[in-house]
Amino acid sequence: MTSRTTRQVRAQRAEVFKALGHEDRLRILEDLAAGERCVCELVESVGSSWSTVSRHLSILKAAGVVADEKRGLQVFYRIALPCVVSFMTCLDASRRGEAVEVRRCCA
Amino acid sequence: MTSRTTRQVRAQRAEVFKALGHEDRLRILEDLAAGERCVCELVESVGSSWSTVSRHLSILKAAGVVADEKRGLQVFYRIALPCVVSFMTCLDASRRGEAVEVRRCCA
DNA sequence: GATCTATTTCGCAAGAGTGCGAAATAGGCG
DNA sequence: CGCCTATTTCGCACTCTTGCGAAATAGATC
Numbered sequence: 001m002t003s004r005t006t007r008q009v010r011a012q013r014a015e016v017f018k019a020l021g022h023e024d025r026l027r028i029l030e031d032l033a034a035g036e037r038c039v040c041e042l043v044e045s046v047g048s049s050w051s052t053v054s055r056h057l058s059i060l061k062a063a064g065v066v067a068d069e070k071r072g073l074q075v076f077y078r079i080a081l082p083c084v085v086s087f088m089t090c091l092d093a094s095r096r097g098e099a100v101e102v103r104r105c106c107a
Numbered sequence: 108m109t110s111r112t113t114r115q116v117r118a119q120r121a122e123v124f125k126a127l128g129h130e131d132r133l134r135i136l137e138d139l140a141a142g143e144r145c146v147c148e149l150v151e152s153v154g155s156s157w158s159t160v161s162r163h164l165s166i167l168k169a170a171g172v173v174a175d176e177k178r179g180l181q182v183f184y185r186i187a188l189p190c191v192v193s194f195m196t197c198l199d200a201s202r203r204g205e206a207v208e209v210r211r212c213c214a
Numbered sequence: 215g216a217t218c219t220a221t222t223t224c225g226c227a228a229g230a231g232t233g234c235g236a237a238a239t240a241g242g243c244g
Numbered sequence: 245c246g247c248c249t250a251t252t253t254c255g256c257a258c259t260c261t262t263g264c265g266a267a268a269t270a271g272a273t274c
Contacts, residue, residue: 010134
């Protein structure tokens with residue numbers, strides 16, 4: 001967080017935040033927080049077309065937020081950046097005005 | 108993070124992430140991480156026009172990421188959501204492949 | 215109260231992101 | 245090998261975001 005943060009690091013951070021800045025992609029992350037899912041399950045959960053969900057996933061993957069693995073006919077996605085999930089919990093608490101115990105914020 | 112996350116909570120989270128999804132706004136946050144700053148200082152640091160920086164700040168403020176206070180002729184901005192700063196540190200570490208000690212992630 | 219200064223709001227043109235159906239791809243399977 | 249299934253890529257129309265200069269606003273100051 002020093003003033004020496006390079007442009008590249010900042011660009012990487014921004015890519016992650018852009019990837020997270022869409023409600024349907026957050027919905028996907030909620031699903032994945034409960035365990036890995038195949039694309040077909042996510043399509044059902046999000047309620048958009050296959051092509052749209054697939055693009056959402058590719059954006060999350062390019063940002064490094066999720067990872068995928070092909071097994072048999074299906075592709076399974078899982079969260080690759082667990083601190084994202086705890087950060088959202090932290091966000092919600094702050095929004096509610098709760099003074100978050102920082103030790104417990106990112107677990 | 109349960110499946111009972113409401114649409115509203117998800118929308119609030121998305122608003123925060125959208126606000127953070129821009130390199131110049133991340134630059135602003137880096138400046139603010141070192142202490143409060145007036146708009147004039149941020150304009151200098153970011154290198155865009157006053158109107159552009161002002162809009163960046165209003166986006167961050169609407170999302171609850173920063174807060175402002177008018178003192179004398181100037182408006183001072185400061186970070187209102189400290190866990191954002193520690194989350195970025197966490198992100199950087201994950202990106203470098205470092206196994207982050209989650210206890211120390213959000214401090 | 216006129217003026218000056220710091221900041222925000224407005225309106226527009228350009229660019230980026232979104233969602234969809236159709237077409238393409240990649241393996242597993244008979 | 246040819247087919248079927250799960251998923252990704254493409255192309256397009258559409259909406260949202262961005263950045264700027266000009267105009268508006270809000271106080272402090274004279």
